[in-house]
Amino acid sequence: MSFEISKSPASSIKFKFQMSQFEGDVEVYSLHLQEFMRLIKRIPHDRYLIELHQYNQKMILKISLDHYEQIFKIPESENYGQEEFETLVNSSEFLSNCLKRFITMREDFTSSFNSISK
Numbered sequence: 001m002s003f004e005i006s007k008s009p010a011s012s013i014k015f016k017f018q019m020s021q022f023e024g025d026v027e028v029y030s031l032h033l034q035e036f037m038r039l040i041k042r043i044p045h046d047r048y049l050i051e052l053h054q055y056n057q058k059m060i061l062k063i064s065l066d067h068y069e070q071i072f073k074i075p076e077s078e079n080y081g082q083e084e085f086e087t088l089v090n091s092s093e094f095l096s097n098c099l100k101r102f103i104t105m106r107e108d109f110t111s112s113f114n115s116i117s118k
Contacts, residue, residue, distance in 0.1 A: 041082055043089055048098070052085050061085055063098055068105045070098055 037055040044050075049064040059080060061072040074080055088094055 043086055045089070045095075048095070050089050052082060059085070061089070063089070065099075065102045066106075068102050068109075070101060 037053045037060065040052045040054050040059075042049075042051050047065065049062075051062045051064075053060040053062060054076075057076050058073045059076060059078075061074070063070045063072075
């Protein structure tokens with residue numbers, strides 16, 4: 001027996017109740033709290049997919065290009081808001097460094113994959 005409760009599609013918390021096993025004459029139940037990453041904002045950009053998420057008391061900045069992704073996790077206690085993240089990603093130096101890392105990631109993956117496929 002199991003059932004799930006979810007407040008709304010925008011809710012970031014989901015409860016899952018499940019009967020896990022029998023121990024003699026006693027039924028053992030478990031309650032699981034599952035937390036999902038919540039999309040706060042998608043920041044428009046010509047080259048990258050840039051998303052700001054909230055999960056596990058962290059603000060998560062995800063920058064994707066092709067098959068590669070860079071993730072920056074900042075504790076919510078640092079008190080950075082959406083405006084600071086938008087300013088950061090609109091900084092040409094930050095995105096230039098991200099592009100260099102994406103190129104290095106692709107080179108590393110390609111060379112490693114080619115070395116094992118020979």
